Amino acid sequence: MPEKKFSASRVHDLFGSVLGLFALVMLVSSPWQVDSSGPDPFYKGPLIFPLIVFSLILAGALPSMWRLVRPSIQASWYLDGHGRSFKTLIILGLLILYPAGLLFLGLEISTWLFLFIALKLVKQDSLLKLTIIPILVTIILFVLFKFFLDVWFPEPLLIEPVKEWAMELLRK
Numbered sequence: 001m002p003e004k005k006f007s008a009s010r011v012h013d014l015f016g017s018v019l020g021l022f023a024l025v026m027l028v029s030s031p032w033q034v035d036s037s038g039p040d041p042f043y044k045g046p047l048i049f050p051l052i053v054f055s056l057i058l059a060g061a062l063p064s065m066w067r068l069v070r071p072s073i074q075a076s077w078y079l080d081g082h083g084r085s086f087k088t089l090i091i092l093g094l095l096i097l098y099p100a101g102l103l104f105l106g107l108e109i110s111t112w113l114f115l116f117i118a119l120k121l122v123k124q125d126s127l128l129k130l131t132i133i134p135i136l137v138t139i140i141l142f143v144l145f146k147f148f149l150d151v152w153f154p155e156p157l158l159i160e161p162v163k164e165w166a167m168e169l170l171r172k
Contacts, residue, residue, distance in 0.1 A: 017064050019057060020061025023057035027054040030051060104156055109156075111134070111137065
């Protein structure tokens, strides 16, 4: 059996730990930062989103915190990819563009498109993964936001021109 080549970057663990500590501070202080005195129940109030996001960040950072405190023998302070991770930067760019996609294309198309491009970028080229995962996540987000959280997104800006174009085609 070939020996597994293992290398761990303590720089990554330090960054993850810093994010985790920031999330912990924000999680503890968010009840004082967010006004939750509205008529909405807790699960629809403005405090729920920061609590969910910072809890997820903290949970994701716990392994980095553990590895930073108890490093493996082979761990070193290096930064892989010559300091640049192009795929990560492209996905970050997609995340930055995602709100604009929500405005112009809507929740469903933006979510599906983001996931499809991100999966293709990280070489998850299986037809099953490229179709099922984006569709499933899009459906889950649609149901979660619109039916459970009662969050309705505005009609996409590009829907009206598309409707007019389709009506023009139907008239011909």
